[in-house]
Amino acid sequence: MTVNLEKLLSKATTSLAVFFIFSVHVSAFSLTNCTVSGALNDTRVLKVLCYKMGFFTVPSPIPSKARHLDISFNSISNIRVGDFDDLWNLRSLNLSNSHVSWIQDGTAEHFPNLIDLNLAKNKLRTISSGLLRGLGSLQVLRLDRNMIGSIDTFAFNTLQNLQVLNLTGNNLKQIANVRPVLLSPRLEELYVASNNFDVFNSWELSRTPLLLKSLVLSNNPLNKFEITDNIFPKLDFLDLSHCGQNRTMLWNLTDKTFLNSVKTLNLSGVHIPEEKIAEVLHNTSWSSLFKLKLNELKQVKVETLLPYACLPGLSVLRMERNGISNLTARELKPCSNMTELDFGNNEISRISAPIFKEVTQLRVLRLKINRLTQVKNLFQNLPMLEFIDLSRNRISVLTCSDFANLTRLNSLYLFSNRISKLLSCMFKDLNNLEILKLGTNKLLTIGTAFQYDLPSLKVLELQFNKLSTIYKETFKGLSGLQTLHLGDNQISEIEAKAFSRLRNLTNLLLFSNRITDKTLQDQAVFSDMPNLIALELHSNVISYTEDTLKMPPFKHLSSLEILTIHSQRRGFGKIPSNLLQGLTSLKMFYGGNLNLNRLHPDTFNSTPKLWFLDLSKNTFADDDSISAEVFHPVPKLTKLIISRAQIHSLNFLPKAKLLRLSTLRAPGNVLDVINQSLILSLPHLKYLDLQKNTFTCDCNNIFFIKWALESNSTQVIYMNDYTCSYPLSQKGKSILDLNTESCNVNIDFMMFVCSSIVVTVTLLISFIYQFLHWQVLYAYYLFVAFLYDSKRKQTQQQHGYKYDAFISYNARDEAWVVDELLPHLEGEQGWRLCLHHRDFEPGRSIIDNIMDGIYSSRKTICLITYDYLMSTWCSKEIQMANFRLFDEQKDVLILIFLEDIPSHQLSPYYRMRKLVKKKTYLKWPKRGEDTRVFWQKLRMALETKEGPEDEKALLSTQGDYPRNLL
Known part of the structure; x- marks a missing residue:
């Protein structure tokens, strides 16, 4: 699995190698856009994938524990020593396809345990003496598809364990330029194809025996191939394909035994005349030769070449893409010991059985991509056949005798032909057949072809045909079948027990058909397959509208582990709550692209192992x-x-x-x-x-x-x-x-600030309550009065006052108000007074009533007594009246003391003290004194307009009363 790495996490000495990140101190995933696979602390599997990321420099830092690092397909032109830290665990490094043109000497010393280094498809021009220094453990080195023209004499002297070197597709030009690589004493495989060599002289490469087992010289314009010393005593594989120039390559071995260890020889597409190829094969001792490739020889004459190609010990001969149109028994007669023949990708249209009468040991026959239209008992003389490839021909008809008696046949490839019918007897003798591929034909039905025993068949492929119905017990003779491929057909109907007796079937592929929910409504469709592990039903036309199914289709598949139903062509509608009933072993479920908009909560109730x-x-x-x-x-x-x-x-x-x-x-x-x-x-x-x-x-x-x-x-x-x-x-x-x-957010600091604020506010509130209680209370009501005053001003200017005076008094003084105040002011003098008990509107808040009373009256009369001073509501009334006095700058407040109150007892009520200091007030006469002057003065106070001059006039007539009590 793969996942992405993000930006660098601070001090991580971690380094990401294609799929994972290494870390020395901090093991966090940290390389931009790289992908990691494995555990950060597991050096055995840690991979870091940074390919195709558009990097212009080596990503950093690469985790020190990385085992595999892939930085391929980027644009890193120069690599410096400092681009890498020491990666002691690195075993594989891929820098291919990255436009690398220069690597600083000493860079490789950062990978002392590297085994595989891939620098293919870059722009390196030379291999310097220090480029590979330090790679003592390196076993595989790819330098192919660069622009290398020279190799320093000592560039490979430290590569003591190098076994595989690929220099294909460079510009070395002379085989002598390859000689420095032979300083790696264990080199076994050398690939120097496509290097513009025009001559191969063994003495230019070495004069002493080498350990090389594989040498690839293909696609070089050689005009001479010469071996003068036995430098290849252990050579196993020699590839000279597509070598030569203008069909003139000279072959010269001073001793015909110099290549007698070669087991595989590839002379495909060599530019040598046909007779010269025959000469090469005839005049060289190929005592160990097992496989010979003679593909792509232009205008070759099979009858001329085959007698030489079928060497005595040869077992495998490949002659693909040679334009061969006809084969005869005489031509194949020298190949009597052959076990594998490949005539694929030719133009063969007809072959008859006698052609193979001399090659009775043949086990593998490849005839793919030809023009065969029929088989006609072609294999009756080949009882040893184990593998036949007839794919991509034009075969339309097969008979019961075409594969008769092939009791050893293991694999039969018939895909991509034109077969439209399978006979019941067609495969009846193939008791050892394990793989049968019949895909991409024109089959409309399977018929009874598989109702007879094929006990060994494990894989049957029937995809890309035109099957529409799978009938009951169609495959009853395939008791050993493990994989059945029926995808990409037109199947819309599957009868009950169509797959019965397939008790060993593990994989059933039914995707890309026309299967609907009705096709699967019978539970017996998937019955009798107790070992089925994977079922592919995607890309059909299955859909459901029900929340619950009466007959869940998979009820009998208790061993099923993988179910794919994604991408139904008409949308799935919904997944019924019990669709997966019976799938107790299900581990993987593919339900994408079904146009689902909701999942029922019980959808996976039957799949606990998912x-x-x-x-x-x-x-x-x-x-x-x-x-x-x-x-x-x-x-x-x-x-x-x-x-x-x-x-x-x-x-x-x-x-x-x-x-x-x-x-x-x-x-x-x-x-x-x-x-x-x-x-x-x-x-x-x-x-x-x-x-x-x-x-x-x-x-x-x-x-x-x-x-x-x-x-x-x-x-x-x-x-x-x-x-x-x-x-x-x-x-x-x-x-x-x-x-x-x-x-x-610094939580500690925020907690400190919050706690400090709470403590400060608590102390402040305590201080205010203790020492400034009345001032705060006064300020509050002052503010309320201000709001009310601004709202009421305009209304009162337009409509006038409702009352002449608002009477502010304590309830305990109500008797004086009723007995004395009302008779004189309302009864005798005719004033309109506002009283609590009489004029306040029921249901309204007290504050609103007080506000209305004060602002609906021209004056406010406060009756001061001990009880008044102790009353909360009276205090509010005088505060509001005082604000009106302050705001309107009018004489709207009249104070009447009904009791003698010493000044020291007024002190706690500092607002009252303040008022009596600057306001005139009236005092109720003592018992027995004349009250007429009092009522006269009160009348004058009520009659005065609210200007300052009127207040002065009133003061000048107040001889009996001091301005204040203090």
């Missing part, structure tokens, strides 16, 4: 499309794929209890925020793929970003390519460019 689930390309756009309960029956789920499914949120996962989930792939959705609860709910997550989603780049994703960069257990695939979709100002920018520092 570990792989693919639901991609569906339409789960609603929040309740997938619930957490769906996953409760599958606690072993390890890999979940829900790509391109229109999913807005993964909020169903935290409650899904998927504690074993290691891979989650959800690319191509509309996910905007990945929250902390999701990540914490998946403790064993190793690979997370969220490419091409619509991320919101704000502080909501800050945890996800930091976690992705710092996690040492989970790899986020290609996070470097994740871009912002919101807000619009950030659209298209990398999610990694989000300023995470702006979202950082």
Whole structure:
């Protein structure tokens, strides 16, 4: 499995090699856009894949524990020593296809234990003395497809363990330029094809015996191939294919035994006249030759070449692409000891049985890609045949005798022909047949061809035909069959027990047919296959509308482990809650591209062993499309794929209890925020793929970003390519460019600040309550009065006052108000007074009534007594009246003291003290004193207009009363 690596996590000495990351101190996944496979602490399998990433420099830092590193298909032109740290565990390094033109000497010393180095398809021009220094353990080196023209004399002297060297496709020009590589004493395979060699002289390469076992010189314009010393005593494979120039290559062996160890010789496409090839074969001792390739020889005459090609010890002869149209028994007579013949890709249209009467030992016969139209007992003289390839011909008819008596036949390839009918007797004698390929023909029906025993048949391929119906017991004679391929037909009907007696069948492929839900409605369709492991039904026309099925189709498949039903051509509709009933062993379920919009919570109730689930390309756009309960029956789920499914949120996962989930792939959705609860709910997550989603780049994703960069257990695939979709100002920018520092919150500091604020506020409130209680209370009511005053001003200016005076008094003084105040002011003087008990509107709040009373009256009369001063509501009334006095700058307040109150007792009520200091007030006469002056003065106070001059006039007439009590 693969996953993506993101940006570098601070001090990780970790280094990512194609698929994994190494770390010295911190083992977090950290290389931009690289993919990792394996465990960070497991040096046996750690792979880091950085291919096709568009890198211009070597990614850094590469984990020190990396075992396999792939940086191929990039644009790294120069490599310096400092680009790599020491990678002691590295065994494989792939730098191919990366435009490398220069590597600094000493770079290879960072890989002392490297075994395989691939530098193919770059732009190196020379192999310097220090390029490979330090690679003492190297066994395989690929330098093919570069521009190498020279090799330093001592470039390979430290490669003591090199066994395979590929220099194909360079520009060495002379075989002498290859000589420095022979300083590697254990070199066994040397590939120097396509190097523009025009001469091969053995003495230019070496004068002493070499350990080479394989030498490839193909595609060189050789005009001479000369061996003057026995330098190849152990050579096993020699490839001279497509060598020579203008059909003039000279072959010269001073001793015909110099190549007697060669077992495989490839002379395909050599530019040598036909008679010269025959001469080469005849005048050389090929005592060990086992396989000879003579493919692509232009205008070859088989009758001339075969007597020489069929050497006494030769077993395998390949003569493909030679334009051969006819074969005769006389031509093949010298090949009587041959065990394998390949005449594929020629123009043979007719062969008769007598042709092979002399090659009775033949075991493998390849006749693919010819023009054969029939077989006609072709193999009756070949009782030893084990493999026949007749694929891609024009065969339309087969008879019962075509393969008769081939009791040893193991594999028969008949695919890509024009066969339209299978006879019941066609394969009856093939008791050892294991593989039969009949795909891509024109079969309309299978008939009874497989109702007779083929006990050894394990693989039967019938794909790409025109089958429409599978009848009952069609395959009853194939008791040993393991794989049945019926895909890409037109099957719409499968009868009950069509697959009966296939008790060893493990793989049944029925994809790309016309199977519907009605085809599968009989449970007996899949009966009698107790060992079936994989069933492929994808790309059919199955669909359901029911929530529950009466006859679940897979009820008898208790051993099934893999089920594919994805990509139904008309949409699946819905997955019935019991569709998977009976699949108690199911491990992998492919349900993508079914146009599903909801999963029933009971969908997987019958599949407790499920570990792989693919639901991609569906339409789960609603929040309740997938619930957490769906996953409760599958606690072993390890890999979940829900790509391109229109999913807005993964909020169903935290409650899904998927504690074993290691891979989650959800690319191509509309996910905007990945929250902390999701990540914490998946403790064993190793690979997370969220490419091409619509991320919101704000502080909501800050945890996800930091976690992705710092996690040492989970790899986020290609996070470097994740871009912002919101807000619009950030659209298209990398999610990694989000300023995470702006979202950082120091919890300790915030707790300190909050606790300090709480303590300070508590102390402040306590202080205010203790020492400034009345001032705060006064300020509050002052503010309320201000609000009310601003609202009432305009109304009163328009409509006038409702009352002449609002009477503010304590309830205990109500008797004086009723007995004295009302009779005089309302009865005798005719004033309109506002009183609590009489004029307040029931149901309204007291404050609103007080406000209305004060602002609906020209004056406010406060009756001051001890009880008044102690009353909360009286205090509110005088405060509001005082604010009106302050705001309107009018004489609207009249104070009347009904009791003598010493000044020191007024002190706690500092607002009252303040008022009596600057306001005139009236005092109720003592018992027995005349009250007429009092009522006269009160009348004058009520009659005065609210200007300052009127107040002065009133004061001038107040001789009996001091201005204040102090």
